[in-house]
Amino acid sequence: MNPSLTIPARRSRDRAPRSSFGRVARGAAIAVLVSIVLLPVYLTFASAFFPTGEFLRSGLLPPLSRLTFDNIATALGAVPFVPQYLTSITVVVLQTAAQLITSVLAAYALVFPRWRLRGIAFGAIIVTLGVPGESLTISNYDLVSSMGLRDTVFGIVLPYLAAGYTVFLLRQAFAAFPFEVWEASRLDGCGHVRSLMGVVLPSCRAHLTTAALWSALSAWNGFFWPLLITDSPQNRTIQVGVSQLVAGEIAVPPVIFAGAALVLIPTVLLVIVSQRFLIGGMAAGALR
Secondary structure: OOHHHHHHHHHHHHHHHHHHHHHHHHHHHHHHHHHHHHHHHHHHHHHHOOOOOHHHHHOOOOOHHHOOOHHHHHHHHHOOHHHHHHHHHHHHHHHHHHHHHHHHHHHHHHHOOOOOOHHHHHHHHHHHOOOOHHHHHHHHHHHHHHOOOOOOHHHHHHHHOOOHHHHHHHHHHHHOOOHHHHHHHHHOOOOHHHHHHHHHHHHHHHHHHHHHHHHHHHHHOOOHHHHHHOOOHHHOOHHHHHHHHHHOOOOOHHHHHHHHHHHHHHHHHHHHHHHHHHHHHHHHHHHO
């Protein structure tokens, strides 16, 4: 037998323990990172359904016999959660739809039609990313108040009909699209709307999902502007309602955690559902 033929087998056997050790190390690192991310979520939900101080007596795994919904009922009765939930959902739908429409149209105009000064226009959009939102609060407040939209859902949404980040994200996605394919669709007689809807957007589903997810979470987590522009509790968003639990007479930790859990449920569901479409869009783009 040729001794040189046995060397690769011996080396492969030597590498096997190292590769298995690497997999175990990566798995352990992933488990630690996942635990760090999920631990606050678990503590929020567990604290919402157990009495005060249960973790101090029972540790991280309280007995199910101590499970209670009193904290949820107290939180729901302390502030108008149902109207605020509906307000937040309306704000999320309107703001996300508006930002997607304006971002898609702006990104398309910045990439495919050849016109002068489009580089300057894109640079102006990038500059807006560095402008602090707080510096525009007074001017936005005066504009919304002068239009008679104070203490309304449209007053909450109006300053956020467009976002520079989603324009930048979709512009980068459209820039990676083959320009020859777009030209071929134009030569076949497609207008700009048909080229955008039937040719460009289907190949950018992952980026659209990312932009929609970012816009929806930003709208749902908005706090300062809805607090400033609204007066009545029914027209405020759910984030403002949770802050009222902290400042109210029933400011006890389990009730506050119960309100936080009610706020977390839609965001967790949104991320889970959107991630499925996000992974599907990325896989479709890779296969293409």
